[in-house]
Amino acid sequence: MSTALSSGPLRLGLAGLGTVGIGLVRMLEREAALIAARAGRPVVITAVSARDPKKDRGADLSAFAWETDPVALATRDDVDVFIEVMGGHEGAAKAATEAALRAGKHVVSANKALLAHYGQPLAELAEANGVALRYEAAVAGGIPVIKSLLEGLAGNRIKRVMGVMNGTCNYILTRMQSAGLPYETVFEEARQLGYLEADPNLDVGGIDAGHKLSLLASIAFGTKVSFDNVELEGIGNVSIDDITLADDMGYRIKLLGVAQMSGRGLEQRMTPCLVPADSPLGQLQGGTNMVVLEGDAVGQIVMRGAGAGEGPTASAVMSDVIDIARGFRTPVFGIPATELADAVPARSATPAPYYLRMKLLDKPGALAKVATALGDAGISIDQMRQINQPGEDDGDAIVLIVTHKAAPADVEHALSRFAQTGVLVEKPAAIRIEEL
Numbered sequence: 001m002s003t004a005l006s007s008g009p010l011r012l013g014l015a016g017l018g019t020v021g022i023g024l025v026r027m028l029e030r031e032a033a034l035i036a037a038r039a040g041r042p043v044v045i046t047a048v049s050a051r052d053p054k055k056d057r058g059a060d061l062s063a064f065a066w067e068t069d070p071v072a073l074a075t076r077d078d079v080d081v082f083i084e085v086m087g088g089h090e091g092a093a094k095a096a097t098e099a100a101l102r103a104g105k106h107v108v109s110a111n112k113a114l115l116a117h118y119g120q121p122l123a124e125l126a127e128a129n130g131v132a133l134r135y136e137a138a139v140a141g142g143i144p145v146i147k148s149l150l151e152g153l154a155g156n157r158i159k160r161v162m163g164v165m166n167g168t169c170n171y172i173l174t175r176m177q178s179a180g181l182p183y184e185t186v187f188e189e190a191r192q193l194g195y196l197e198a199d200p201n202l203d204v205g206g207i208d209a210g211h212k213l214s215l216l217a218s219i220a221f222g223t224k225v226s227f228d229n230v231e232l233e234g235i236g237n238v239s240i241d242d243i244t245l246a247d248d249m250g251y252r253i254k255l256l257g258v259a260q261m262s263g264r265g266l267e268q269r270m271t272p273c274l275v276p277a278d279s280p281l282g283q284l285q286g287g288t289n290m291v292v293l294e295g296d297a298v299g300q301i302v303m304r305g306a307g308a309g310e311g312p313t314a315s316a317v318m319s320d321v322i323d324i325a326r327g328f329r330t331p332v333f334g335i336p337a338t339e340l341a342d343a344v345p346a347r348s349a350t351p352a353p354y355y356l357r358m359k360l361l362d363k364p365g366a367l368a369k370v371a372t373a374l375g376d377a378g379i380s381i382d383q384m385r386q387i388n389q390p391g392e393d394d395g396d397a398i399v400l401i402v403t404h405k406a407a408p409a410d411v412e413h414a415l416s417r418f419a420q421t422g423v424l425v426e427k428p429a430a431i432r433i434e435e436l
């Protein structure tokens with residue numbers, strides 16, 4: 001590791017001049033001396049690339065060479081570190097990242113989609129070329145979760161990683177709950193506030209958060225990134241009724257990721273879950289992220305902070321740049337990429353309490369049939385409530401049940417038994433309850 005101030009400047013090639021890229025330019029402008037002192041040498045941008053060279057981005061870019069082609073930027077002689085903050089998991093981002101690594105340049109990326117799809121070959125390429133590939137901004141933005149797993153918790157066996165890692169979904173869910181608004185209305189608000197990705201399904205479909213979870217799981221469990229095996233469910237089917245009824249019972253709904261290694265294999269799921277309203281996760285408001293790491297020696301660590309935005313992402317990218325200047329060459333996923341195990345995917349089998357909401361014919365014996373179906377599936381009821389909505393004498397009743405801990409397969413079995421009872425008016429909702 002070299003921290004000699006006498007070294008020449010560390011030269012950055014910056015591909016992407018949007019929220020993250022301009023954040024980095026501004027941070028370097030503002031904090032050049034502090035960054036040089038911490039990096040042990042000056043850090044400078046030499047060349048940049050973006051789609052539109054003429055656009056006014058509110059920052060002075062005149063000192064930087066312009067490259068139309070990000071691949072050309074990545075391989076310039078005056079670039080030591082290629083910063084990929086363009087986005088997209090194919091095309092220019094992939095081609096330029098590969099070109100940089102092949103040319104022996106270090107890479108810092110904020111691109112969780114690219115790493116979730118190609119993390120393994122990119123890590124092998126980086127390590128074969130003796131260069132760093134860092135991606136702190138890609139998971140939970142400004143929260144230093146990658147660094148915590150790679151370094152601070154390196155002596156632990158990680159038991160579980162969980163968290164809320166998509167700020168847009170958390171904004172939508174908390175706004176639905178606090179304002180009593182339906183999903184469609186709040187989705188539109190989020191669009192107008194500019195929170196949604198260009199393809200909103202990346203956010204609300206849980207894909208973006210699933211990308212992030214798959215990267216954490218790889219470091220935590222020493223397995224190759226395995227995004228295709230993340231059990232994914234977005235928030236599009238979360239109704240205001242479920243949010244309100246869960247609230248009445250002391251819960252909040254979150255898009256929650258959980259990764260853990262069981263005897264059967266690697267469980268990774270990113271799905272809507274209930275959490276106690278007074279828990280740290282339940283209290284998480286708006287676009288904020290929270291990551292919970294559990295190690296055998298350290299116990300539980302909870303990190304909360306901004307998962308997106310100019311400042312938080314620049315903070316994460318710059319910490320990677322400074323580590324590179326300091327000479328840190330930690331393997332991309334914590335152990336050499338060629339030694340990462342193949343992930344054996346396992347459907348989640350960990351028992352948990354479940355929230356069940358169903359609409360039943362309000363007639364004698366209906367509830368008994370539901371209770372029998374649960375009993376037949378080996379599921380015991382913890383709480384039950386029947387709600388007859390005032391003024392709505394439609395002959396139906398809403399029944400809420402919170403079960404004791406039940407295996408996911410038993411819940412699926414119970415749901416299929418419900419369908420045979422003949423007393424359900426519509427498909428029931430079943431949402432897992434996670435406790436911190």
Ligand SMILES: NC(=O)C1=CN([C@@H]2O[C@H](COP(=O)(O)OP(=O)(O)OC[C@H]3O[C@@H](n4cnc5c(N)ncnc54)[C@H](O)[C@@H]3O)[C@@H](O)[C@H]2O)C=CC1
Nearest residue numbers: 016017018019020049050051085086087092110111308309
């Ligand atoms: N915005 C945020 O808060 C966060 C973003 N990220 C990730 O950081 C990356 C960048 O995100 P943003 O700055 O928000 O995007 P953005 O859309 O604001 O900016 C993207 C920039 O890349 C340039 N670009 C795109 N394709 C290009 C191509 N083929 N050739 C040259 N330039 C190209 C665009 O011209 C633009 O300057 C993405 O991978 C995103 O997922 C990660 C964490 C948070």
Ligand SMILES: N[C@@H](CC=O)C(=O)O
Nearest residue numbers: 165166167168307308
């Ligand atoms: N779309 C993402 C942005 C950062 O990764 C989010 O909403 O969290």
Ligand code: NA
Nearest residue numbers: 136139141143
């Ligand atoms: Na981070």
